[in-house]
Amino acid sequence: MSTRFSGLRKGLSWMYPRRLRNQLIMIAVFMVTIPTLTIGYVVETEGRAALLQEKEKKLSAITHLLDEALGDRFTHFATLPHAERIQALNQELAPITERITRAFNGVGAGYYHRALDAIITYAPSAQFQSNVGVTINADHPGREVMSSNQPKVYSGKQVRGNIMNSMQPIARDGNVIGYIWANELSEDISQQARRMDINIVSVLVLGLLVSLCLIILLSRRFSTSIDVIAHGLEDLAQNLNTRLPPLSGDLGKISHSVNALAQALRETKTLNDLIIESAADGVIAVDKHGNVTTINPAAQEITGYRQDELLGQPYAKIFSNTHFDSPVLDTLQKGTEHVALEVSFPARDRTIELSVTTSQIHNAHNQLVGALVIFS
Numbered sequence: 457m458s459t460r461f462s463g464l465r466k467g468l469s470w471m472y473p474r475r476l477r478n479q480l481i482m483i484a485v486f487m488v489t490i491p492t493l494t495i496g497y498v499v500e501t502e503g504r505a506a507l508l509q510e511k512e513k514k515l516s517a518i519t520h521l522l523d524e525a526l527g528d529r530f531t532h533f534a535t536l537p538h539a540e541r542i543q544a545l546n547q548e549l550a551p552i553t554e555r556i557t558r559a560f561n562g563v564g565a566g567y568y569h570r571a572l573d574a575i576i577t578y579a580p581s582a583q584f585q586s587n588v589g590v591t592i593n594a595d596h597p598g599r600e601v602m603s604s605n606q607p608k609v610y611s612g613k614q615v616r617g618n619i620m621n622s623m624q625p626i627a628r629d630g631n632v633i634g635y636i637w638a639n640e641l642s643e644d645i646s647q648q649a650r651r652m653d654i655n656i657v658s659v660l661v662l663g664l665l666v667s668l669c670l671i672i673l674l675s676r677r678f679s680t681s682i683d684v685i686a687h688g689l690e691d692l693a694q695n696l697n698t699r700l701p702p703l704s705g706d707l708g709k710i711s712h713s714v715n716a717l718a719q720a721l722r723e724t725k726t727l728n729d730l731i732i733e734s735a736a737d738g739v740i741a742v743d744k745h746g747n748v749t750t751i752n753p754a755a756q757e758i759t760g761y762r763q764d765e766l767l768g769q770p771y772a773k774i775f776s777n778t779h780f781d782s783p784v785l786d787t788l789q790k791g792t793e794h795v796a797l798e799v800s801f802p803a804r805d806r807t808i809e810l811s812v813t814t815s816q817i818h819n820a821h822n823q824l825v826g827a828l829v830i831f832s
Contacts, residue, residue: 515622553579760804
């Protein structure tokens with residue numbers, strides 16, 4: 457399992473950017489995108505629910521208006537034959553349904569008479585007059601409304617097509633004598649929902665684009681400051697006189713601290729250099745490869761070799777034509793340290809007697825970095 461997880465992590469590692477700026481952009485994008493998309497989903501879902509609820513309330517309000525306008529008119533023309541009574545009620549009630557539905561664009565509404573078992577009015581009459589006198593199916597939700605005496609909102613296919621239909625029973629003197637409906641095409645509702653979705657998506661996309669632009673702009677400024685510090689540290693490793701430019705914010709504090717550290721290092725190095733240069737004894741240091749890294753004035757005077765002749769050169773090169781075994785190279789290679797060892801040293805034009813002390817040089821991690829010889 458551990459091997460499989462390690463392999464998966466290595467396989468995904470290429471997706472994670474290496475540069476700090478790109479890492480910051482990726483993190484910021486996730487932090488902005490995920491909440492924004494979550495909020496957008498919630499707003500869209502709640503918005504659709506609110507739209508449907510608003511439609512239900514509107515259609516229910518229309519049925520209440522029609523119920524109040526109906527009064528006791530369903531009892532009129534009771535002596536007329538079936539077809540003639542439907543026609544007479546239609547002529548009396550059609551203006552009511554026309555007037556009310558005219559105020560609500562896209563809404564269809566009408567009355568259904570239970571005893572006549574027929575549609576009495578269906579407005580707008582210009583579209584639905586042909587439905588007057590039609591009997592609803594046995595499984596029509598309107599029959600459930602009349603039998604239960606409870607209002608109902610139904611969405612699905614009915615006489616008009618795919619609609620949201622709000623139905624309310626007509627109750628007079630404790631008897632249900634029919635029902636009223638008000639409906640709207642589902643496609644009209646869907647179009648309004650789509651327009652709402654488009655508006656939400658447009659706002660989300662615009663917000664994301666603005667956020668991404670700000671993220672890129674701010675990350676670029678941050679990355680530029682990081683690059684200034686990184687390049688400054690690289691230069692500082694070669695030249696302690698390097699100073700980082702002043703920066704704003706927390707990075708400015710880092711820049712100031714680096715400059716203060718460089719100043720302390722310069723002062724320490726200057727003090728060390730002064731001590732070595734002022735020493736009466738000769739001092740020569742070599743790196744772990746045996747190349748000369750330091751030779752003070754006393755060492756130059758004693759050995760006769762100038763600084764420019766030895767710095768960076770293999771220390772063993774001085775004895776290439778002699779049989780001299782250098783104590784400092786012995787210390788470097790074998791770890792043997794010498795104290796006040798007297799040797800005959802082959803100087804430039806003569807052999808001189810020296811008392812030498814050698815030691816290895818280790819860094820803060822106790823790693824060998826060179827060797828040092830002090831002689832007089």
